Amino acid sequence: ERLSDSMLSVEPDISVNRNRSASVCLLFCRWAQFFIHPLMIRDAIDREVEAVDSEYQLARPSDANRKEMLFGSLARPGHPMGKFFWGNAETLKHEPKRNNIDTHARLREFWMRYYSAHYMTLVVQSKETLDTLEKWVTEIFSQIPNNGLPKPNFGHLTDPFDTPAFNKLYRVVPIRKIHALTITWALPPQQQHYRVKPLHYISWLVGHEGKGSILSYLRKKCWALALFGGNGETGFEQNSTYSVFSISITLTDEGYEHFYEVAHTVFQYLKMLQKLGPEKRIFEEIQKIEDNEFHYQEQTDPVEYVENMCENMQLYPLQDFLTGDQLLFEYKPEVIAEALNQLVPQKANLVLLSGANEGKCDLKEKWFGTQYSMEDVENSWAELWKTNFELNPDLHLPAENKYIATDFMLKAFDCPETEYPVKIVNTPQGCLWYKKDNKFKIPKGKIVVLFDIFVNILTHNLAEPAYEADVAQLEYKLVAGEHGLIIRVKGFNHKLPLLFQLIIDYLAEFSSTPAVFTMITEQLKKTYFNILIKPETLAKDVRLLILEYARWSMIDKYRALMDGLSLESLLSFVKEFKSQLFVEGLVQGNVTSTESMDFLKYVVDKLNFMPLEQEMPVQFQVVELPSGHHLCKVRALNKGDANSEVTVYYQYVELQMHMEEPCFDFLRTKQTLGYHVYPTCRNTSGILGFSVTVGTQATKYKCFLKPQVTALIKLKECEDTHLGEEVDRNWNEVVTQQYLFDRLAHEIEALKSFSKSDLVNWFKAHRGPGSKMLSVHVIGFGKYELEEDGSPSGEDSNSSCEAMQLTYLPSSPLLVDSTIPITDIRAFTSTLNLLPYHKIVK
Numbered sequence: 144e145r146l147s148d149s150m151l152s153v154e155p156d157i158s159v160n161r162n163r164s165a166s167v168c169l170l171f172c173r174w175a176q177f178f179i180h181p182l183m184i185r186d187a188i189d190r191e192v193e194a195v196d197s198e199y200q201l202a203r204p205s206d207a208n209r210k211e212m213l214f215g216s217l218a219r220p221g222h223p224m225g226k227f228f229w230g231n232a233e234t235l236k237h238e239p240k241r242n243n244i245d246t247h248a249r250l251r252e253f254w255m256r257y258y259s260a261h262y263m264t265l266v267v268q269s270k271e272t273l274d275t276l277e278k279w280v281t282e283i284f285s286q287i288p289n290n291g292l293p294k295p296n297f298g299h300l301t302d303p304f305d306t307p308a309f310n311k312l313y314r315v316v317p318i319r320k321i322h323a324l325t326i327t328w329a330l331p332p333q334q335q336h337y338r339v340k341p342l343h344y345i346s347w348l349v350g351h352e353g354k355g356s357i358l359s360y361l362r363k364k365c366w367a368l369a370l371f372g373g374n375g376e377t378g379f380e381q382n383s384t385y386s387v388f389s390i391s392i393t394l395t396d397e398g399y400e401h402f403y404e405v406a407h408t409v410f411q412y413l414k415m416l417q418k419l420g421p422e423k424r425i426f427e428e429i430q431k432i433e434d435n436e437f438h439y440q441e442q443t444d445p446v447e448y449v450e451n452m453c454e455n456m457q458l459y460p461l462q463d464f465l466t467g468d469q470l471l472f473e474y475k476p477e478v479i480a481e482a483l484n485q486l487v488p489q490k491a492n493l494v495l496l497s498g499a500n501e502g503k504c505d506l507k508e509k510w511f512g513t514q515y516s517m518e519d520v521e522n523s524w525a526e527l528w529k530t531n532f533e534l535n536p537d538l539h540l541p542a543e544n545k546y547i548a549t550d551f552m553l554k555a556f557d558c559p560e561t562e563y564p565v566k567i568v569n570t571p572q573g574c575l576w577y578k579k580d581n582k583f584k585i586p587k588g589k590i591v592v593l594f595d596i597f598v599n600i601l602t603h604n605l606a607e608p609a610y611e612a613d614v615a616q617l618e619y620k621l622v623a624g625e626h627g628l629i630i631r632v633k634g635f636n637h638k639l640p641l642l643f644q645l646i647i648d649y650l651a652e653f654s655s656t657p658a659v660f661t662m663i664t665e666q667l668k669k670t671y672f673n674i675l676i677k678p679e680t681l682a683k684d685v686r687l688l689i690l691e692y693a694r695w696s697m698i699d700k701y702r703a704l705m706d707g708l709s710l711e712s713l714l715s716f717v718k719e720f721k722s723q724l725f726v727e728g729l730v731q732g733n734v735t736s737t738e739s740m741d742f743l744k745y746v747v748d749k750l751n752f753m754p755l756e757q758e759m760p761v762q763f764q765v766v767e768l769p770s771g772h773h774l775c776k777v778r779a780l781n782k783g784d785a786n787s788e789v790t791v792y793y794q795y796v797e798l799q800m801h802m803e804e805p806c807f808d809f810l811r812t813k814q815t816l817g818y819h820v821y822p823t824c825r826n827t828s829g830i831l832g833f834s835v836t837v838g839t840q841a842t843k844y845k846c847f848l849k850p851q852v853t854a855l856i857k858l859k860e861c862e863d864t865h866l867g868e869e870v871d872r873n874w875n876e877v878v879t880q881q882y883l884f885d886r887l888a889h890e891i892e893a894l895k896s897f898s899k900s901d902l903v904n905w906f907k908a909h910r911g912p913g914s915k916m917l918s919v920h921v922i923g924f925g926k927y928e929l930e931e932d933g934s935p936s937g938e939d940s941n942s943s944c945e946a947m948q949l950t951y952l953p954s955s956p957l958l959v960d961s962t963i964p965i966t967d968i969r970a971f972t973s974t975l976n977l978l979p980y981h982k983i984v985k
Contacts, residue, residue, distance in 0.1 A: 171283050178258055178287045185247050189236070192246075196232040202511075204677075204784045206317045209513040210325070210494065211379060213315065216508060217492070218303040224384070225303075227510050260287040262294050264456035266449040298383040304329035304492075308517070312493045314500040316514040318781065319676070320669040322394035324402050325494040326409055328486055333374070333386040337459065338472040341482040342388055346373025347429050348416060348540070349390055349409075352610035355539035357412045358392075359607050365658045366398030366405055368603075368666055376468070388486060395662045399497055403524050406493060410528060411535040413486045419540070421476040421483070428544055430471040435548060435635065436616050437469050441865030488528035493520065512783070546615040546642065548635035563884035564729060564873050567736050568743055571754035573726030575743045576877055577736050598623040599663050600655050600713075605646060612642040619646060625694075625763070629878065633867070636733045644745055651749045653717050660710040671701040675947060676781040678788040678921040682836070685775060685949070686790060686919045688968055690827050691763035692977055701947050724752040725759070729877050731870050761880050762982075765827050766975040768794045768915040773971075774962035776920040778950040787923040792834040794915040859887050859894070881982045918962065922952060 202208045208229075218224040227234060239246045265284060267276050309329065317323075333342055349372035352358045361367035372390040374380050380387040390409055392398075398405055443451075452464060459467030504514040519525070561578060568575040598621045609619060617634035619642060632643050655663075674680045675697055688696040695703075726746050730739035779787070876882050883889070951966045953959075965971045 168279055168283070171279060175283045175287070178263070178284075181254060183247065183250060183254070188247060188250065192232055192235045195230050195235060199229045199231040200785055202229060204318050204781060204786065206319055206321070206496065209318070209508070209511045210315065210496070212511050213313070213494075213508050213513055213515060214327070215379075217306065217308045219306050222300055222303040222384070223297060224379075229510065231510075255288075255290060256292070257295070258287075259292065260284075260289040263287065264453050266452040266456070268445050268449050296383065298332070300384045301331065302329075303384055309492050310490065310520075312495065312518050312520050314504055314516045314518070315494055315496045316498065316500045316504050317496040318783065319673040320498055321496060321673070322396065322399035322499075323391060323496040324394055324398075324405055325389055325391040325496075326406060327387060327389045327492045327494070328490055329492075330386045330388055330482060330485055332381070332383055333482065334381060334383070334458065336475075336478050336482075337463075337467055339475045339478045340471050341479040342374045342386065343471070344421065344426060344429060344479050345388070345416070345483055345486070347614070348425065349373070349412065351541050351614075352606055353541050354607065355537070355541060356610075357408055357538065360408060360535070360537050361392070361398065361405060362603070362606065364398075364401075365395055365662045366401055367392050367394055368662070369393040388482075394497075396665055397662075399495075399499065402495055403521060406488075406491075407524070407527075407532075408535065408538070410488050410491075411532070412538045413483070414532070415534050415538055417480075417483055417486075418534070421474075421479040422540065423474055423476070424543070425540065426471065426474045426479075428547070430474075431547055432544075432615055433470055437466065439635070441867060488525075541611070544611045544615055546612040546617055546638045548615065548637040564731065564877075568740055570747075572724070572747050572752065573728070573743060575727075575739060576729045576873070577739045578729075578731045578873065579734070579736070598628055599667060600659065601650060601653060603659060603663060604653070604655075605649050608649070609642060609645055612638070612645070617642045621646075624878070627761070639734075640738075640742070643742060647746055647749050651721075653721075655710060655713065657710055660713065664704055664708060668701065668704050671697055671704065672947070675701065676779075676784070678779050678784065678786050678923060679836075681777070681780060682788040682790050682919050682921045685777060685921070685968070686792060686834075686917070687827070689775065689917060689919075689965070689972060690765055690768075690792075692766055692972065694763055698947055698949065721750060721752055723755050724750065725755045727877060727880075729870070729874050731873065732866060760980055761878065762980055763827075764977045764980060766972055767978050768917055769975065770913045770915055772914075772916040772918065772962045773965055774918045774920065774954055774958060775965040775968065776918075776922065776952040776954060778952055779921050779923045780947065782924050785923045788836065788919075788921040790834050790836040790919045792917040792919070794917070859891050879982070883983075920952075 212227075212229075215224045215226070215228070235246065238244075239249075265280065267280060269276060271279075330342075349357065350370060352370075358367060358370040361370070370390065370392045372388075374386055374388055380389075392405060392409075394402065394405065451468070455464050455467055500516070501514075504516040506515050506517065507513065508515065520528075564576040564578040566574055567577045602621050605619075605621075612634075613619070615634075615638070617639060618632070620629075620631040622629040622631070630646060632639060632646070634642070675684070680697075684697045688694055726743065728743055728746075730742060872887075873884055876884050876886070949968075951964075954962055954964055
């Protein structure tokens with residue numbers, strides 16, 4: 144995997160300078176040797192086994208991976224889907240040694256059998272000419288051996304899930320706090336129907352969120368929060384032996400109690416679709432939406448693009464390499480009906496995830512330790528589903544979509560052309576920044592507006608009315624920032640104002656029922672809990688809690704919800720909020736300045752608010768760390784997770800790119816101490832800092848680094864590949880109220896004058912006696928970590944610390960003399976000076 148990444152990361156350099164083509168060609172030659180004459184050094188194999196084991200350990204706390212592994216175990220004995228496809232140190236190192244299996248020899252056998260030229264596809268993207276690329280590819284890759292053997296085929300292993308174990312109800316204990324019901328069917332392979340895409344048609348209807356949909360009905364009953372349906376088109380979900388069709392529903396507490404009724408609603412909707420049969424109007428609507436998206440798609444990352452094309456070449460004929468995975472080519476109702484008619488209750492498998500299943504699950508999946516139980520579907524429901532049960536009158540097909548764009552004309556300029564956004568409106572109630580797109584020339588636009596409101600209920604209220612816009616590629620996103628609510632709208636400019644106005648209308652008329660309020664607050668508790676049990680997010684929360692004065696930590700938010708909030712207090716807050724506002728926005732794209740001003744005018748007129756009495760800062764004040772190395776070491780909150788996170792933060796720093804490669808090489812490749820190793824330049828509310836983070840396991844040990852330069856200038860000189868990149872950069876200037884839209888140019892100039900002596904002097908100054916360092920350690924539950932009673936902390940358990948409070952741990956013997964422990968964050972920060980509000984504007 145890393146060798147592959149190395150080749151692809153070279154790719155952007157090819158397009159930078161033709162004079163460097165010889166060195167690039169050399170790099171391709173080196174990479175090609177992996178396929179021609181791989182070294183496969185025994186020591187390197189042992190190191191890679193450790194990396195694979197780290198991947199496995201990182202994957203273990205993932206409910207998606209656990210569910211997939213459990214699903215595979217339901218396949219008939221001997222089928223490839225039942226294999227342990229992750230691998231770990233036990234299966235790749237220890238077990239082979241016990242059984243006298245030579246892993247090195249087996250690996251070479253595997254390479255000789257499966258890494259054959261006639262099985263492979265290759266994609267190269269570059270600004271070089273096609274003749275040059277053809278010459279390179281012919282010279283470099285033609286030496287890849289061809290073993291002459293027929294390509295492996297598993298198409299004869301059909302119906303892997305036609306077993307008694309499949310059509311059951313499985314109760315599963317998840318890692319996260321969640322209630323979810325997944326209904327799955329195993330269908331015959333569908334890849335040959337890619338021109339029709341029957342599962343895409345079905346999933347588009349099943350996953351619809353507008354009037355008459357499954358989710359709309361379940362939301363009104365307060366039984367569900369989200370629904371996802373379809374086939375992921377991964378090798379696990381679609382291959383030559385079967386295709387999966389799944390419907391996953393995130394349930395509320397009440398929905399968990401009524402999960403059979405939820406399943407029945409799904410079956411009623413599918414029966415309605417089967418009875419009506421495929422509809423040409425709907426197929427053509429989906430076809431038009433996908434066609435619009437394909438023709439006006441923004442340029443994707445080159446690495447992702449070549450990877451996607453390389454896979455497409457394995458799946459589609461030559462004429463459909465570029466389009467086979469995206470477009471609907473032909474309407475064949477009989478193909479859609481054939482797939483649809485198999486989605487019946489008698490062939491469905493049900494998986495119910497919930498922490499409430501704890502104690503009821505007597506089985507354990509071998510590799511991930513997932514606790515589960517298997518039972519027959521309750522008899523009364525099983526008998527009902529065998530009958531010609533009644534349809535639900537509240538479930539019906541969606542109406543025609545009014546948001547699908549048909550006007551793709553580029554707008555003429557109505558004001559002077561500018562390189563950067565300019566302020567075109569400035570009043571006490573708000574201001575607006577504007578830039579007409581004169582580079583990408585696509586009929587899209589983005590509007591970003593800053594607000595502050597209770598975003599989750601507003602999102603819930605918008606879910607049904609805005610869904611049609613969503614499927615028509617008009618994206619919207621509501622983000623509750625630390626200092627306000629951000630509303631982002633993106634898509635074809637033709638119908639974008641309709642969506643924007645809809646959002647503002649719902650903001651102006653905000654309301655909530657007691658049932659919705661309860662449902663959303665219960666879900667927020669689960670959301671906070673699920674964030675906190677991840678070591679990497681807990682480490683970030685602890686670091687920012689120390690650095691940012693008056694910050695509410697995620698644990699604080701979780702506790703506030705657990706203490707209880709009322710609907711009355713919410714409505715009172717919203718009323719007060721809407722009475723005084725300051726609106727700041729950015730409009731950029733295929734939109735005129737006059738149209739842009741209409742967006743802000745609509746907000747001001749619709750909400751009819753007063754200006755803020757005083758200017759509100761958009762930053763936290765940051766504490767000034769004392770000199771010395773301070774350490775805050777806390778216990779992770781998931782007892783079943785061996786993963787740990789270590790972050791070392793230096794205040795007042797700028798160094799990231801110099802350390803990235805050697806840091807990764809030493810910690811990940813040579814020491815195999817962690818799969819995730821990354822240095823980061825931190826801008827904490829305007830105060831610069833630098834951190835090194837290592838994600839590892841509590842079964843491994845830790846240590847550190849060294850430096851390197853110039854790629855950073857090239858990275859900052861790279862042109863934006865699509866409108867979104869430019870808008871994101873400009874919006875960051877607006878939302879932080881810094882407005883330095885040409886920041887990249889300033890940074891490039893600064894870097895060009897930056898010397899090695901500057902770096903060395905900086906490093907000496909900030910690693911000396913007066914350096915200001917903060918280490919945050921989140922320690923997982925591994926066999927080398929001890930509980931307070933002296934027993935090993937590692938246990939194969941899904942349990943988490945329900946109290947959700949930080950447990951401070953003592954420094955390890957190696958660090959006890961060189962660090963100052965933090966055992967109470969509030970007490971520590973209360974003694975520190977606050978740095979002034981700071982913006983980096985030059």
